[in-house]
Amino acid sequence: MHLSKVDLMAYFLKVGLTSQYSILLRMKWSQQNQQQRRKFAAAFLAFIFILAAVDTVEAGKKEKPEKKVKKSDCGEWQWSVCVPTSGDCGMGTREGTRTGAECKQTMKTQRCKIPCNWKKQFGAECKYQFQAWGECDLNTALKTRTGSLKRALHNADCQKTVTISKP
Template sequence: MQRLFSVALLLLLVVTLSTANRRAKNHKGKHEKSGQASECSAAETRYGKCVPGHGDCGEGLRDATCKDQTTRISCRIPCNWRKEISDCKYKFGAWGPCDSTTNTRSRSGTLKKALFNAECQATVKVTKPCSPKVKRTRGDKKSS
């Protein structure tokens, strides 16, 4: 009976330690903050441009400077967005009609929010190539 109790206690100890280890791995780095966060407010901190690790987009790093201390923090540039307005959030309208001379369509956006104290334009205009496919209405049938 004493042997069974010892095995059960040992098994309980192993399960407890493995659960605690798994929790520590899952939450690693999520709540880590640099020392400057407590010393400086967001208004006092100056942020640099996000520089992607590879290519023009994806995960990268930016400098955060406060009281003569510079730290590098992680950032991300979406791969389907323009680098020059990546730290600015805009509300865009619908895409305009296709311009046949340039084969592009455009839309404009107004500034919603500037991230990381970025200097943003009040309005921006973005363009994209016109779609080569002609959209059909529901009543049209395929011609074979």
């Protein structure tokens, strides 16, 4: 059963409790109310602190600059084949060009790499997957096999299928 303060005071007077007990009871209620107020104040301050922290973080974020709009009159980059710096494979460079009157840059050089384990016969930027060698042709005395394009580096212009022969 839950009684209000007034009900309890009336009960104490009815049963003849002295005013000292009622004073003690009021002090206890006062302490409970004070504890509740402290908890509320602490929660409120924590809430305010969190709001301030979030606001500070939001204010500290830089606005992302808008992406540069590609000029419509600039053409696509056209790239030359990769030319090795030394030998026929490894690191090298390739030249890129594009057209357009308003383009700030119409030529640039880019580093590239030609894998050393690729067959250079069909272009250094074209990789083929080859089938097994066929039987020896008695008329030509050659074995042949066909390769299909597996990968083209740097958008190279490669043949879809190639055929090689060996004695």
